[in-house]
Amino acid sequence: AQTVTQSQPEMSVQEAETVTLSCTYDTSESDYYLFWYKQPPSRQMILVIRQEAYKQQNATENRFSVNFQKAAKSFSLKISDSQLGDAAMYFCAYEKNSGNTPLVFGKGTRLSVIA
Amino acid sequence: NAGVTQTPKFRILKIGQSMTLQCTQDMNHNYMYWYRQDPGMGLKLIYYSVGAGITDKGEVPNGYNVSRSTTEDFPLRLELAAPSQTSVYFCASSSRGGQPQHFGDGTRLSIL
Numbered sequence: 001a002q003t004v005t006q007s008q009p010e011m012s013v014q015e016a017e018t019v020t021l022s023c024t025y026d027t028s029e030s031d032y033y034l035f036w037y038k039q040p041p042s043r044q045m046i047l048v049i050r051q052e053a054y055k056q057q058n059a060t061e062n063r064f065s066v067n068f069q070k071a072a073k074s075f076s077l078k079i080s081d082s083q084l085g086d087a088a089m090y091f092c093a094y095e096k097n098s099g100n101t102p103l104v105f106g107k108g109t110r111l112s113v114i115a
Numbered sequence: 116n117a118g119v120t121q122t123p124k125f126r127i128l129k130i131g132q133s134m135t136l137q138c139t140q141d142m143n144h145n146y147m148y149w150y151r152q153d154p155g156m157g158l159k160l161i162y163y164s165v166g167a168g169i170t171d172k173g174e175v176p177n178g179y180n181v182s183r184s185t186t187e188d189f190p191l192r193l194e195l196a197a198p199s200q201t202s203v204y205f206c207a208s209s210s211r212g213g214q215p216q217h218f219g220d221g222t223r224l225s226i227l
Contacts, residue, residue, distance in 0.1 A: 031189070033213045035215065040164065043203065043220065043221050044218065044220055044221075045158075045205065045207070045218035046218075047215040047216075050215055054120075090159055095212065095213060097212065097213055100210065102148060102160050102163050102173060103148075103158075103160070103216065105157035105158045105159075106157055107155075107156055107157045108156070108157050115184075
């Protein structure tokens with residue numbers, strides 16, 4: 001079974017600085033998707049970024065970017081110019097491209113932003 | 116522009132009671148999911164559905180049942196509630212596999 005590991009239970013960053021959240025996954029598949037979701041204190045789950053494994057180019061969304069290392073099975077999230085509103089739980093997730101295999105989530109990293 | 120709607124938002128049950136968590140989506144998504152999130156943990160999949168009339172077990176299905184009679188609705192039934200089922204429950208939907216999931220706001224369920 002696929003597993004997703006987030007080795008940093010908690011992280012903190014100064015406002016306007018950059019922080020990187022780590023994620024590794026275990027799979028024997030070559031075609032899959034990776035996601036980062038954000039869960040602020042409001043509890044709502046919000047998509048941050050999505051990466052297709054067959055695309056070598058790293059996905060970016062404004063201040064959020066990923067470092068996707070397929071051979072190393074690593075998928076880290078970089079947040080640039082951190083803002084107070086970035087404070088949240090961040091979950092990494094993996095989905096095999098089979099049409100019928102659901103997401104597997106990591107346990108999450110709690111990010112604090114210090115003013 | 117409702118997206119995924121879950122009801123109720125909060126509920127307290129007594130051990131042994133039953134209830135149904137409602138989930139409806141207005142995006143015409145084929146795929147729907149139920150997750151539970153225990154304190155300090157990630158989401159664990161309970162059941163999912165890839166279309167009306169099709170359901171499948173996830174990682175933690177024991178003690179739950181689902182049905183999918185329409186594209187829009189995916190209710191989750193708890194039979195004989197137990198304290199171990201105290202959790203926050205999320206419903207989600209997506210257009211197909213590999214696409215981002217849209218989540219409801221969650222239901223906080225306490226069983227005493």
